[in-house]
Amino acid sequence: MMDSETYDLFVIGGGINGAGIARDAAGRGLKVMMCEKGDLAEGTSSRSGKLVHGGLRYLEYYEFRLVREALIEREVLLNTASHIIWPMRFVLPHSPTDRPAWLVRLGLFLYDHLGGRKRLPGTRALDLRRDPEGAVIDNAYVKGFEYSDCWVDDARLVVLNALDAAERGARILTRTACTSIRRDNGLWTIDLRDTRDGATTRVKARAVANAAGPWVNDVIGRVAGANSARSVRLVKGSHIIVPKFWRGEHAYLVQNHDKRVIFINPYEGDKALIGTTDIPYEGAPEQVAADEREIDYLLSAVNRYFKEKLRRSDVLETFSGVRPLFDDGKGNPSAVTRDYVFDLDETGGAPLLNVFGGKITTFRKLSEHALQRLAKTFPAMGPDWTSASPLPGGDIPNAxxxxxxxxxxxxxxxxxxxxxxxxxxxxxxxxxxxxxxxxxxxxxxxxxxxxxxxxxxxxxxxxxxxxxxxxxxxxxxxxxxxxxxxxxxxxxxxxxxxxxxxx
Known part of the structure; x- marks a missing residue:
């Protein structure tokens, strides 16, 4: 069946980047359609560590631009969606056998000052023998630090972006697979299939944004029949959920023997969310799952620092996601950049904008940059607007x-x-x-x-x-x-x- 309308922008992927791009474009006055082959946020975007954060550990890899942008975005998102994003304090017990204390202090100082922090309290030093946050920490650790970041309901962040896009005129299709996109006389001809009943639809669009996350290369090759010099590297990150074992609303961040950091966050009131792992992944993204080695790794990292030792039987749930990181050639999965990169193919006057990488904290800025890249195709579209516009339900006085x-x-x-x-x-x-x-x-x-x-x-x-x-x-x-x-x-x-x- 042929859809009689021609859209300005067709967005592939209903994760955070796709929903963010659809929202930004619709708010600029473009006619937008977005398709997602499953549910909104069904993939990576609902399987994150649930944090809006600058990425403290990225400083170690000299990702200063990314950290600064993320810290600025942290404040923007806190102001526009304070119902699903809220401040959280993180306690970092210091292990003298890992990173030296001076390096941790320097990193936290930069973290406090790189992004123009306004609403969140700054870092403070802790004596884990006296401060209540140290009551559950093993006696081997006496020094600690406390700093600020934010918690987010990641799946709802995606849904609210899609909802705002729809209310601004975008057409949002879930359970709809994009099976083919082909250039035809300066437009894209796009074939869609409803994954529930098999019904097919054909639409046209002036430009396509490929925000398919782990499937971005599949869209470029199989769906579009195109090529790109860029690629994503798939890295698996797994989390476990256990009963909460400390008092207070603060979270913990611990350094493991391999220099990776593990978050231990309050979750849904009486539970704790622990993660994440960083493992190269080559399987089908939809089949990703936490394995026993990852569960043991996370339990061991926690048990290294806390008096109460967790057992395998304490694990209530697990979930795993595939991060579609831009492949910058780094060997260590933890060192692979979390920054985003665009590849714009304007062949035949019908642009295809491929999105590689990114993190949930910077989705709004990524979306804004994506529309800026398409400005030549849409010279009459409206200006940047999302930084001061609340997401649905976020119009709370003074946030x-x-x-x-x-x-x-x-x-x-x-x-x-x-x-x-x-x-x-x-x-x-x-x-x-x-x-x-x-x-x-x-x-x-x-x-x-x-x-x-x-x-x-x-x-x-x-x-x-x-x-x-x-x-x-x-x-x-x-x-x-x-x-x-x-x-x-x-x-x-x-x-x-x-x-x-x-x-």
């Missing part, structure tokens, strides 16, 4: 979530505090769109377990492209971690019976 949460409590006095925080953290100022006219928990409909009620599920299907139970329980929310297997099965049955047809 102050604490004050906003109190307004939620006043608006819904019948709502339990943890449920109000669940809605506030995921939907921000749009919480009212889920709650509607409800004046009691019963008004939210059936309760499936955890914080998941029928009203939220229906909203996610209607507004956020949720098409399966897992889309809701794992990517739009993390309620799977709070639901028993029986509750998860019951929700899946209800979803299939009640909502699948509507989806």
């Amino acid at each position: 102050d979530y604490v004050a906003f949460f109190e307004t939620l409590r006043q608006a819904y006095p019948w709502m339990p505090r943890d449920l109000a925080n669940h809605y506030g953290r995921l939907y921000g100022a749009r919480t009212r769109d889920i709650v509607g006219a409800a004046t009691s928990l019963e008004g939210l409909g059936r309760h499936f377990g955890g914080h998941l009620y029928e009203a939220e599920a229906r909203y996610l299907v209607a507004k956020e492209w949720a098409r399966t139970a897992e889309d809701i329980t794992w990517r739009r929310t993390k309620e799977r971690l709070r639901m028993s297997p029986a509750q998860q099965a019951a929700f899946a049955d209800w979803f299939d019976a009640e909502l699948a047809q509507a989806a």
Whole structure:
């Protein structure tokens, strides 16, 4: 079937970079279509360490431009999406057998000053024998440092970018594979296939942005029949989830024997997220999974520093993602740049912009740079705009979530505090769109377990492209971690019976 419309920009990939580019382009007045072969953020963008950070360890590889850009973006994102991004303090116990203390102090000083830090507190030294943050640390470590970065709900960051793009006129297609793109008289002819029913569609576009992440080279070669001198290097990063074993909202960052750093972060209230590994990967990105060696590696890194020793039986969940890093020829996976690179092929007056690399913190700047690269094709498009524009739900006065949460409590006095925080953290100022006219928990409909009620599920299907139970329980929310297997099965049955047809 032929779509009768011609789009300005067609975006391949519904991860953070694709959604960010679609949003930026739509906000400049371009006619945009974006396709994703699975769910939004189903790949790498929902399997990150959940951090908006400058990348402290990148300083060791002299990536000063990347760190500075990331630190500046950290402040921008904190101001535009403070419901899904919030400050977190990180405690770094110092191991004298690894990096020297002077080097750590120098790195933290640069980290505090490279990006024009405004909202976050600076670094301080800790005496782990006296300061409460050291209570769980093994007695062998006496010195430490505390610095600031930010936490992010990565999958929701993707969805909110796609939602904003759609509200600005973009057409967002999930479960839709791009099977072919070919140049034809100065335009792209693009073939699409619905992965659910096999229906095919053909559209045209003036330019294509290939933001397919780990599949970027596959799009260039198999889908576009083109070539590029650039390539991505696939690196696997795995995480484990365990019960939280310390008090406080702070996180920990530890240095392992191999000089890699491991994050140990509070996660979903009573759990901890530990990661990540850095392993070269050559398999199919959709089949990536954490293996036992990685799990042992992460457990060993934690047990080196903490009094309480974790066991394999403590691991509640694991997840693994494939980072599509720009291949800069570095042998050590940890040394491969996290920066992004563009390859613009303007053959025949129909541009193909391929995106290599990048990190979740710099997605907005990457998107902005991508549109700047296409300025010759779209000379009438609007100016840069995203740095001061909140993401959906992020229009919170002064980006102050604490004050906003109190307004939620006043608006819904019948709502339990943890449920109000669940809605506030995921939907921000749009919480009212889920709650509607409800004046009691019963008004939210059936309760499936955890914080998941029928009203939220229906909203996610209607507004956020949720098409399966897992889309809701794992990517739009993390309620799977709070639901028993029986509750998860019951929700899946209800979803299939009640909502699948509507989806």
